[in-house]
Amino acid sequence: MKKIALIGMPNSGKSTFFNSISGASARIANWSGVTVDVESVRTLIFGEIVELIDLPGVYSLHSGSDDEVVVHEFLKNNQIDEIFFILNSTQIDRQIILATELLNMGFNLRILCNMHDEAKKNGIKIHFEKLQNRLQVPIHPISAKFKEGYEFLSKKQELKKTKEKSKKFSESEIKNYVSFPRTLDTSTTEKLDKFFLHPYLGLPIFFITLFFLFQIIYGVAEPIQDLLGGVFDYFGGLLQSNLNPWLPNLLSSFVYDGIYLGITTVLTFVPVIVIFFLMMSFIENSGYLSRAAFVMDRMMEKMGLDGRSFVMILFGFGCNVPALMGTKIMRSKSIRYLSMLIIPFSLCSARLQVFLFFTAIFFEPRIGGLILFLMYIISFLLILFTAIIFKKDQADNESVLIEMPAYQLPTLRQNMLTASHEVKHFLTRASKFILGGVIVVWLLTNVYISPELSVADSIGKALNPIFDPIGINDKLIIALIFGFIAKEIVIGALAVIFSGNDSTLPDLLFNYITWQQAISFMIFTLIYTPCLSTIAVIKNQSKSKKLVLTSLIWSLLLAWVISFVTYQSLLFLY
Amino acid sequence: MQKSQIRLLSELSQNSFATIVEIDHQPSFTLKAAALGLKINKTVCVLHKSNNGPICIKVNTSSFMIRAIDAAKIKVIPQ
Structure with a gap:
């Protein structure tokens, strides 16, 4: 099978192109000499199935x-048959140089001039035929955002090459093939930047944007979640009534309380995750992320970090794992290590589902968004605090040069593709743990070591002296233990632990713990180790056992201390 | 070129233009900067300056964020 590598500079629209080709079917493959995950997809190009690899x-x-x-x-x-070199047409003057580097290395190249529509709008005229003849490679104008200009993929057109060997392409030559207007129309980006990068308003605008973002996620997702919960309850009732007559009680409880309740409770959070990733991909595709890095850089520099760490923290709000993987872009070891210590405090989507669940039970809907926002503030303060505590000598602070692409209005399709990619990743990861996790929780809660004491109860009792001062009691301790494997299991575990009653989980929890205990549980869940996957990624990326141990011990210690202070203060005040 | 005209990129005020005359930085920075179009003889424009924070500059068709400490290693002649 032929292999085509996709290469381009950051912000060239390479991922948009790859996502538009792959949909949700991209897979991680192992490639010779490459130690990081590289995605590829098998797709029909030039009338045959080829492997398209996204570098x-x-x-x-x-x-x-x-x-x-x-x-x-x-x-x-690796043996590559062809390279699709994708460039941003509005920056063709500098991006074409990388294409010529690859050509000089002897690769079979095809240049895709992405964002051709934008370039045209900005008055940039590319003389494709002349440039094609000069470089001796096929060049295609495309718009990955609108999936335009993809006709070349259906039939391979070979370029009639001249015999003479072309001389090296120099940057100054580009003016012979591309006409730039005297001034580029970047007024929209500049106008928006005056607002978003304002020396005084930039930071408050950023936090207000975040606040509204989470309000939207909460406001839109909650009704959908309720609806989905109702549907699962209905089918759960049907399942229970059908199981009871012909299955022994214990087996029926295993199927319904263990598997069905555990999985469906977690599944009701899928709408939240989908909406979260839709919003995140909108912000990412719009070009605002680099502006966030700009306004946050000064603060991050004081902590021995840079704006890029902040962008990784933002990604960590989706899932800590890809954010930790993203730290590889930092060349400075101290910045990379520090970023790995702080990213696990980013409130990821798995923890978000726990907070949404508890907020809906213990707080009125009108303050639900505020509680959620406060959790994000706590998460952010912990990031700051940890960075300050572990801040290393700034001497090896690496240089910062971050491109700030023009603002774009992402299309719905573009957002859906990016979001579906992330949701697929989340569900794949969650499905690895949820089924196994809920089965183990069911076993622990249903296997008795004495007539009145299950295995789970005995574990809870053994750990009670540690958790009692922070208001977390036996049943919640078990959920926390499983939350260490993956936070996606916490709600499912609670559903299994509290099963066997006629009341619903929210009612049972509301009667079982106080709102102060709920807050303490939420804070502990926020701070302690996010999941085993993050630990594995920290280990893989850093190759440092010391860093892994520091991350584990620090997060557990911090979780206990802050939960203790919060819980005892709330008890004292209310 | 007169030496007295030379200033540091970090010293330029917002909306000012200058020509880059020297980049006195680590090779890794210089290489990345060159790939982004930030090299000797290029015209640079300071788009935004934050309070004691990074600077947003524009070279050719691209805008970048650069820290003041790094901008202080780039010598320019204001236009």
């Missing part, structure tokens, strides 16, 4: 960043 975005092949090493090693160790 990390790079600015050049020689500056030695990790991503550049990945691309370099990949090209060195």
Whole structure:
């Protein structure tokens, strides 16, 4: 099978192109010489099935960043039939240089001039035929955002090459093939930047944007979640009534209380996750993320970090795992290690479902958004605090040069593709743990070591002296233990632990614990180790056992202390 | 070129234009900067300056964020 590698600079629209081709069917594959995950998809190109491989975005092949090493090693160790080099047409003057580097290395290249529509709108005129003849490679104008110009994929057109060997392409030559207007129309971006990058207003605007973002997630997702919960309850009732007559009680309880309740309780949070990722991909595709890095850089610099760490923290709000993986872009070991210590405090979507669940039970809907926002503030303060505590010597602070792409209004399709990619990742990860997790929780709660004491009860009782001062009692302790494997299990575990009653889980919890205990539980869940996967990624990325241990011990210690202070203060005040 | 005209990129005020005459930085920075179009003889425009924070600059068709400490290693002649 032919292999086509997709290469381009960051912000060239490479991922949009790849997502538009792959949909949700991309897979991670192992490639010779490459130690990081590289996605690929088998798809129909030029009338045959080929493997299209999405390589990390790079600015050049020689500056030695990790991503550049990945691309370099990949090209060195794997047989590639063709390279699709994707460039941003509005920046063709500088991006074409990387294409010529690849050409000089002898690769079979095809250049895709993405965002051709934008370039045209900005008055940039590319003389494709002349440039094609000069470089001796096929060049296609496309718009990945609108999936336009993809006709070339259906039938391969070979370029009639001239015999003479072309001389090296120099940057100054580009003016012979591309006409730029005297001034580029970037007024919209500049107008918006005056607002978003304002020296005084930039930061408050950023926090207000975040606040509204979470209000929208909460406001839109909750009714859908309720509806889905109702549907699952209905079918659960049907399942129970059908199981009871012909299955022994214990087996019926295993199927309904263990598997069905555990899984469906977690599934009701899928709408929240979908909406969260839709909003995140909107912000990412709009170009605002680099502005967030700009306004936050000064604060991050004081903590020994940079704006990019902040962007990773933002990604961590989706899932800590890809955010931790993203720290590889930082060349400085101290910044990378520090980022790995703080990212697990980002309130990920798995923890979000726990907070949504508890907020809906213990607080009125009108303050639900505020409680959620407060959890994000606590998460952010913990990030700051941890960074300050573990801040290393700033001497090896690496340089910061971050591209700020023009603002774009992402299309719904573009957002859906990015979001579906992330949701698929979340569900794949969650499904690994949920089924096994809820079965183990059911076993622990249904296997008795004495007539009145289950295994779960005995574990809860043994740990009670540690958790009692923070208001977390036996049953919640079990949920926390399973939350260590993955936070996606916490609600499912609670559903299994509290099963066997006629009342619903929210009613049982409301009667079982006080709102102060609920707050303490939420804070502990926020702070202690997010999941086993994050630990595995920290270990893989850092190759440092010390860092893994520091992350584990620090988060557990901090979780206990803050929960203790919060719980005891709330008891004292109310 | 007169030496007295040379200033640091970090010293330029917002909306000012200058020509880059020297980049006195680590090779890794210089290589990445060059790939982004930030190199000697190029015209740079300071788009935004934050309070003691990074600077937003524009070279050719691209805008970047650069820290003041890094901008202080780039010598320019204001236009």
